[in-house]
Amino acid sequence: MGKRVAVVGVGMTRQRSSRPDVNGQELIHEAVRAALADAGMKRDDIDAVVIGNMDHFEGINYVDTWSVDGSGALMKPIMKLTTGGTTGSTVAMAAYYHVASGLFDRVLAIGWEKNSESDTTGAIITAFDPFWDRPIFAGAVAGLALEATQYMHLTGATEEDAAYVAVRERRHALNNPFAHLHINLTVEDVMNSPYLSWPVKMGDMCPRTDGACALVFASEDLVEEFPNQPAWILAVADRHLWAYTSDPYVNQALENGWWFPALEWAAREVYDKVGVREPLKEIDVAELYLPYSFAGLRYMESLGFCPRGGGPELVRSGATDMGGECPVNPSGGVMSSNAIGATGLLRVAECALQIQGRAEDRQVPDVRLALATGFGGCFWSDVLLMGREKPERSRG
Amino acid sequence: MEPVAVVGVGMTRMERERRPDGYADLVYEAVCLALADAGMTIDQVDNVVTISNDFFDGRTISSMAVQDACGSYDKNISTVEGDGAFGAFYGLMRILSGSFGTTLVCAHHKGSESDMSLITNAMFDPVYERSLGIEAVTSAALQARAYMDRYGVSEEDCALVSVKNRANALRNPLAQLPLELTVEEVMSSPYLAEPLKVLDCCPVSDGAAALVLASAERARKAAGKPVWVRGVAHCCDAYHLGDRDLSDVRALQRAAAKAYSMAGIDDPAREIDVVELYDAFSYMELMWLEGLGFCGRGEAGRLTAGGATSLEGNTPVNASGGCLAGNPVLVAGLNRIIECALQVRGEAGEHQVEGVRTAVAQGINGPCGQSHCVWVLGGER
Amino acid sequence: MEDWRTGQEILVMEGRIKVPYRWAAGETGTRYLQALRDEMRFLGTRCPQCGVVYHPPRRHCPDCGTECEWRELASRGVLVTYTVVRRHHSQLTPLDIPFAYGIIRLEGADTGFLHLLHEFAEGELRAGMEVEAVFATEREGSVRDVRYFRPLREAV
Numbered sequence: 039m040g041k042r043v044a045v046v047g048v049g050m051t052r053q054r055s056s057r058p059d060v061n062g063q064e065l066i067h068e069a070v071r072a073a074l075a076d077a078g079m080k081r082d083d084i085d086a087v088v089i090g091n092m093d094h095f096e097g098i099n100y101v102d103t104w105s106v107d108g109s110g111a112l113m114k115p116i117m118k119l120t121t122g123g124t125t126g127s128t129v130a131m132a133a134y135y136h137v138a139s140g141l142f143d144r145v146l147a148i149g150w151e152k153n154s155e156s157d158t159t160g161a162i163i164t165a166f167d168p169f170w171d172r173p174i175f176a177g178a179v180a181g182l183a184l185e186a187t188q189y190m191h192l193t194g195a196t197e198e199d200a201a202y203v204a205v206r207e208r209r210h211a212l213n214n215p216f217a218h219l220h221i222n223l224t225v226e227d228v229m230n231s232p233y234l235s236w237p238v239k240m241g242d243m244c245p246r247t248d249g250a251c252a253l254v255f256a257s258e259d260l261v262e263e264f265p266n267q268p269a270w271i272l273a274v275a276d277r278h279l280w281a282y283t284s285d286p287y288v289n290q291a292l293e294n295g296w297w298f299p300a301l302e303w304a305a306r307e308v309y310d311k312v313g314v315r316e317p318l319k320e321i322d323v324a325e326l327y328l329p330y331s332f333a334g335l336r337y338m339e340s341l342g343f344c345p346r347g348g349g350p351e352l353v354r355s356g357a358t359d360m361g362g363e364c365p366v367n368p369s370g371g372v373m374s375s376n377a378i379g380a381t382g383l384l385r386v387a388e389c390a391l392q393i394q395g396r397a398e399d400r401q402v403p404d405v406r407l408a409l410a411t412g413f414g415g416c417f418w419s420d421v422l423l424m425g426r427e428k429p430e431r432s433r434g
Numbered sequence: 435m436e437p438v439a440v441v442g443v444g445m446t447r448m449e450r451e452r453r454p455d456g457y458a459d460l461v462y463e464a465v466c467l468a469l470a471d472a473g474m475t476i477d478q479v480d481n482v483v484t485i486s487n488d489f490f491d492g493r494t495i496s497s498m499a500v501q502d503a504c505g506s507y508d509k510n511i512s513t514v515e516g517d518g519a520f521g522a523f524y525g526l527m528r529i530l531s532g533s534f535g536t537t538l539v540c541a542h543h544k545g546s547e548s549d550m551s552l553i554t555n556a557m558f559d560p561v562y563e564r565s566l567g568i569e570a571v572t573s574a575a576l577q578a579r580a581y582m583d584r585y586g587v588s589e590e591d592c593a594l595v596s597v598k599n600r601a602n603a604l605r606n607p608l609a610q611l612p613l614e615l616t617v618e619e620v621m622s623s624p625y626l627a628e629p630l631k632v633l634d635c636c637p638v639s640d641g642a643a644a645l646v647l648a649s650a651e652r653a654r655k656a657a658g659k660p661v662w663v664r665g666v667a668h669c670c671d672a673y674h675l676g677d678r679d680l681s682d683v684r685a686l687q688r689a690a691a692k693a694y695s696m697a698g699i700d701d702p703a704r705e706i707d708v709v710e711l712y713d714a715f716s717y718m719e720l721m722w723l724e725g726l727g728f729c730g731r732g733e734a735g736r737l738t739a740g741g742a743t744s745l746e747g748n749t750p751v752n753a754s755g756g757c758l759a760g761n762p763v764l765v766a767g768l769n770r771i772i773e774c775a776l777q778v779r780g781e782a783g784e785h786q787v788e789g790v791r792t793a794v795a796q797g798i799n800g801p802c803g804q805s806h807c808v809w810v811l812g813g814e815r
Numbered sequence: 816m817e818d819w820r821t822g823q824e825i826l827v828m829e830g831r832i833k834v835p836y837r838w839a840a841g842e843t844g845t846r847y848l849q850a851l852r853d854e855m856r857f858l859g860t861r862c863p864q865c866g867v868v869y870h871p872p873r874r875h876c877p878d879c880g881t882e883c884e885w886r887e888l889a890s891r892g893v894l895v896t897y898t899v900v901r902r903h904h905s906q907l908t909p910l911d912i913p914f915a916y917g918i919i920r921l922e923g924a925d926t927g928f929l930h931l932l933h934e935f936a937e938g939e940l941r942a943g944m945e946v947e948a949v950f951a952t953e954r955e956g957s958v959r960d961v962r963y964f965r966p967l968r969e970a971v
Contacts (some may be wrong), residue, residue, distance in 0.1 A: 040532035058839040061561060064874050071880060081880050092495070093488035093515070097836045099556035102516060103800025106673045107877040113688060115668045116805065117524065120488065120515045122495035128512055132524065138531035141435065152839070160834045165494040168830055278511045281458070281502045303508060415498050434533025453825045492832055551904050560838040561848075562871045563929050565959050567907035572916050575898030580918075583896065583942045625901040627916075672877060676918045676927025677869070680896060 040138035040432040044261050044268030045390040045424070047077025047254030053218040053375035053384075056154035057248040062096060063108030066150050069250035069380075070110055073146065077254040078265045084254075085142040087111040090119045090129040090149050091379030094161035109148055121278060122165065123329065123414020125149060126251065126382025130410075130422060131274045133255040138432055143257040149383035150250035153376070158246050165415075171283045178329070179243065181283060183235035185417070186332040190237065192347075195335055197237050199350035201228035203334030204241050204373060206359060211370025213360075213400040218247045218375040228331070242331040242373075249377030251384045258428065269390035269408075272425045273433050275307035276300075278418040286417040298340040301411070301419035305341050308423045311433040314407075317364075318343045318357065321423075322405040323392045324366045325385040327413040328373060334358075334366070341409070360402070368392070368400040382412030382420060389424045435696060437815045438529050439653040439660030441536075442472025442646035443772040448610040448760030451546035452640040457491065458503040460642035461542045465504055468538070468644035473657025476505040479646070480534035484513045485521035485541035485764050489553045504540050504644075517712075518643065518768025519797025519807035523666055525647050535652040540644035543762035550638055550763075557801050559674070570714075570801070571635060573675060575627035577802040578717040580680040582629060585732030587720060589629050593620035594738050595716040596633050596758055602745060603755025605784035610760035611637050620716075634716040641762030643769050650815070661775040662815045664792070665696030668807035675802060683725030686796070686806040690726050697810040699792070702727045706810075707790040708777045709749060710770035712798045713756040719743075722796060723751065726808070745787065753777065753785040767797025767807065774811045843874040845956075846885075852956040857888040857948070859924045870924035871958075889922035891947040891967055897932060897940050910963065913937075919946055919964055930958070934965035 049072030051057075057065055066089075074081065087109050089102055098104055102111070102118035109116060121128045126149035133147035159177040166172045175181075189195060205225055211217035228241035254264075261268040277300040280286055286298075296302070305317075314320050326341075328334045335349030343364065344352040352358060358366035369388045372381055389408035391397040405426065412420035444467025446452075446460050455463075461484075469476060482504050486496040493499060497513035504511075510533075514521035518541040525537035554570035581587060597617055603609035615633065623633040646656070653660040669692075671685035672678050690702075699705045709726065713719040720734035728749060729737045737743060743751035752758070754773040757766050774793035776782040792812045799805040840848055843860070850856045860883035861868045862876035868886050875882055897917040900908070908914075910933050917940075918927035932940065934949070945967040954960035 040530065056839075059842045060874070061839055061841040061844055064841050064843070067875050067880070071875075074880075094494045094832065094834055096560075096838075097556060097834065098560065099487070099489045099553060100516070100800045103670060103804045104557070104559065104673055106670060107873055107875070110880060111670050112672055112877055113669060113685065115689075116670045117520055117668075118515045119513060119524075120495070121497060121513050132512065135524070135527045135531045135533070138533070139527035140530060141527060155838055156834050156836050161494055164492070164832050164834070165498060167499065168493070168828060172830075276510055276512070277508065278497070278501055279507065281498055281500070307510075415495050416501070432532050434531050453827070454820060492830065549906075551907055555907055558929075559871075560836065561840045561844050562958055565909070565957060566916065566929065566931055567904070567909045568916055568929065569904075569907060571902075572898055572900055575900075576896050576916055576918060579898055579942070580896035625899075627901065628899040630898075674871065674926065675929050676895070676920070677877065680918070 040434060041140050042258040042270065042429055042432050043134050043137040043255055044270045045253050046256045046261060046264040046266055046268055047073045048387045048390050049073030049076055049252040050216055050384060050387060051250045052216050053247045053249035053377055055218060055247065057152065062152055063105060065152060065250050066105055066108035066148060069252040070108065070146065070148060073252035073254050079254065081110040083144055084110060084114060084146045085144050086136055087114060087116040087146045087148065088119065088129050088132045088136060089116060090125040091151050092120060092122065092125060094164060095151055095153055095156050095158060095378065097156060121415060123378060124382055124412040124418050124420045125379045126384065127412025127420035127422065130383050130386040131420060134271050134274055137255050137257050138434060143260050145255045147253045147255060147383060149380040151377040151379040152248045153246035153378065154248050166283055175283055179234045179238060182330050183238045186237050189332055189336050195350050198225060198229060199335055200242055200331035201225045202353050204228045204331040207367055207371045207373040210360060210368050211374035214369045217370040218245055238330060244329050244372045244376040247375050247377040249375065249380050251380040251387050253383060253387055267394045269393040270425050270428055272423040272429050273308040273311035274422045275304040276420040277304045278415055280416040297346055298336060298417065300417055301337055301340040304419045304421040308421050312423050317341060321364050321407050321409045323368060323402040324364055324409040325369060325388040326366055326411045327382055327385055328371055329413060365402050368397060368402055385410040386422060393424060393426050436530055437650040438526055438663045439648055440645055440775040441648045441653050441656035441658065441660050442468040442474060443775050444468035444471060445608055445643045445769055445772055446641050447608045448639045448641040448762055450610060450637060457542040457544050458500050461500045461503040461540050464642040464644040465538065465540055468646050471658060472646045474646065478536060479505065479538045480536045481510040481528055482506040482538045483521050483525040485518050486513060487515050487764060489556055490543060490763060492548055500542065504538065516799045517797035518764055518766065519771060519795065519809060520668060520799060522645065522768060522771055523668060523807060526663060526666065529647055529649050535649045537647045538644060539647065541765040541768045542642040543765045544640045545638035545762065546640050571630060572627045573801045574715045575630045576675065577680040578629050578715065581717055581721055584681040587732065587735045589621060590617055591735030592634055592716040592720065593617045595713065595719045596620050598744055599713060599752045599756045599758040602753050602785055603759030606754050609755040610639055612759060630715060636714045636757045636761035639760045639762040641760065641765050643765045643772055645768060645772055659779050661778045661811050664812045665693035665810040667692035668805060670805035680802055683721055686722060686725030689806045689808045693808040693810050699810065703749060706749060706792050706794050708753060708787045708793045709751045710754060710773045711751065711796040712766060713752055713758050714761055716758065718803065719751060726794060750787045753787055770795035770797060771809055778811055778813050843872050847872045848956040851960045852954040855950045857890055857921055859886045859888045860884065861886045868923060868925045870921055870926055870928050886923060888924050891945060892919045892921035894942060894944050894946050895920050895927045896942055915940060917964060930961060931963040932965065933963040939966060
């Protein structure tokens with residue numbers, strides 16, 4: 039049986055549009071230093087390091103070995119993981135498995151990106167199949183717009199419904215000094231922002247960000263050593279289902295009743311492990327990887343927070359606002375900061391802070407159960423459930 | 435560590451260019467071989483770890499291209515970007531966590547589809563080093579020179595490794611470069627970057643590999659003889675080449691010490707029967723042998739000349755032909771583990787070494803063996 | 816699907832990843848490169864904790880993470896190791912063949928610096944020999960503002 043694992047240290051840089059004052063290793067160092075200080079540790083105390091980013095955003099090959107000056111992995115084990123947008127949550131899961139395996143007691147997880155150093159869309163285009171997709175396809179925005187169009191067609195949701203999500207995320211970010219965008223938007227502002235790819239407008243999309251995040255994961259045997267209350271990992275699961283752009287839209291998927299299967303199946307797995315039956319009621323706060331506004335409607339349905347097509351009503355009801363039944367993205371989420379390799383890990387970091395009661399102006403009262411997700415690749419999903427109480431047993 | 439076994443292995447043939455198949459096709463082939471070897475269907479695979487690199491594949495999120503091919507549909511899956519030995523390590527940890535009973539690990543590489551020099555140039559720091567044009571071969575040459583200067587190792591000592599491994603490859607039907615060579619032929623091959631000559635260097639390769647790891651309980655249900663993971667560890671040295679003494683092998687020594695301690699090995703030269711290590715360049719076999727503790731520093735050349743590492747020797751090294759006989763990067767570390775597993779099972783075919791009970795495999799990441807991963811495998815738990 | 820393959824020529828699609836990069840040198844790197852460009856001086860950084868002088872400069876010590884302080888280095892030093900390159904690569908090779916890569920430990924530094932070597936005679940390079948930097952006349956704030964290092968020529 040594996041070890042139970044908790045997050046015991048959190049470090050993040052302020053998320054900014056550009057950080058020319060530091061190179062990549064120095065940016066990583068900022069987050070690592072903050073995480074170690076937060077956990078009351080020195081570099082020597084770390085047993086292993088896990089790091090992730092997306093290669094073509096900085097054009098650096100073998101980032102694990104390149105990062106050593108900043109990641110502090112000198113003469114330690116370091117491993118790199120990359121799964122696109124899910125990279126940060128993938129790194130969190132890898133740190134979890136490192137500790138749960140019993141081979142390492144204190145593991146540093148690092149996610150980072152300097153999106154200012156390249157052409158993000160130019161790099162994302164290369165994610166798609168060179169024969170079938172790449173010659174005709176235009177990066178992340180277009181892929182998301184296809185999903186939004188399909189969602190509107192199936193449910194009757196409107197662009198205005200989505201704008202409510204965009205407004206909520208930016209309003210929440212005003213409480214988070216680490217967030218990249220601090221803008222007070224109205225639904226009208228979003229509706230009047232220029233189209234990028236119909237129906238997705240500028241106001242619906244995440245920004246490009248420079249930033250890093252580092253977390254310390256520790257074994258149940260040691261959690262007493264750390265100054266912070268442990269934020270326990272209760273369960274993790276992922277589904278990275280498809281290879282081609284058009285795969286998620288096949289008719290067969292809809293005929294089989296699938297909505298967003300990667301997220302539904304991964305969420306079902308963690309809910310089953312922890313025994314969550316009514317997510318909206320039982321989960322106290324959610325930090326979700328919502329790369330654009332329409333995700334804040336559809337993904338709530340796939341996560342079981344409301345029935346299919348119920349996303350717009352849920353969001354308009356205020357249930358996902360601060361003070362609502364389950365606040366979503368008190369940090370401001372991905373639509374307010376998106377240093378892609380860090381983004382998924384930041385969701386886990388924010389859940390840890392919420393569980394520990396250290397989220398300051400963005401704190402949700404009395405958080406016992408928190409949900410973090412990662413999104414990326416070809417509509418892939420990572421899901422982590424975290425909690426205040428030590429789980430009865432390891433449930434990976 | 436709870437017992438975990440390698441229960442299924444699959445390797446494609448290594449080729450200079452396998453044009454008819456994309457790398458997803460290669461992965462599918464290797465995965466099918468590994469499942470057949472384990473006597474398992476894809477339904478019995480609890481989770482998957484793929485191994486790929488966005489630069490080598492010319493593709494952001496390179497793992498996306500093999501999600502179908504590796505059979506990960508509705509399974510937990512993750513991707514390690516690095517050598518196969520590291521990816522397999524993650525697959526092992528996912529079993530040890532108690533969350534999964536089996537892990538399928540697969541890696542692919544099509545060196546034929548790009549320019550290895552440009553890609554390995556991107557390992558170097560963009561501000562301080564990359565514009566100098568340094569890449570895998572030229573950086574390795576710096577290390578070869580540092581090692582040879584420090585320990586008085588000759589180019590002939592290194593050439594002998596190339597002769598031995600290419601000859602071993604004559605017995606391996608999956609090898610790309612089986613050659614009957616003489617030291618003189620290696621010595622008279624043209625220099626790429628002194629002291630490295632064409633025949634000191636691994637070829638560019640296409641290939642894929644897969645293996646299935648299983649917990650003790652699940653290993654009992656597998657078809658073949660389980661090969662147990664007795665110890666495994668990795669360690670990373672400094673990044674900038676000038677921060678390191680390139681002739682030093684301290685990261686490998688630390689990884690080996692931990693893996694040996696897990697496996698209860700005190701005297702590797704006596705207790706380990708066969709070694710598969712990452713000989714991307716001939717000198718590397720000598721350096722890594724010393725780092726793995728098979729002889730003192732600077733003694734591996736003599737050890738090799740004395741025949742101890744030949745197929746008939748005391749500790750055969752790279753009986754498969756090693757990376758010098760085929761180096762699909764990333765796949766290579768997985769191939770080392772698989773070759774060790776086959777040796778322990780006694781199923782390595784023409785290059786089988788007699789009476790193998792314990793084997794050591796090694797993989798590397800980064801320039802000049804900056805990061806090392808060491809596996810100890812054995813027939814007994 | 817196998818029978819179809821017989822005698823077919825497999826089509827290949829040529830491609831190139833075209834992503835422009837703008838790597839920030841950061842404050843530490845910028846000061847270093849400015850000194851190379853404007854003053855033809857090498858700067859290293861010293862860890863006050865470990866006492867190690869790093870070159871190229873590090874904002875924080877790679878070993879202990881402590882913030883480093885600036886140190887001036889000489890523009891000559893010792894060749895630690897080298898390789899004479901005999902193969903030309905159309906997009907990478909920076910100088911006429913044969914040139915060499917070397918790791919050079921500048922006077923005042925504890926770590927080596929990867930750079931180019933030129934203006935050496937066949938067989939002249941040796942580990943431990945002294946080398947000196949040759950600066951470019953046109954300098955733009957990059958490590959290539961040093962054209963290369965060459966065996967130290969004593970002043971006549």
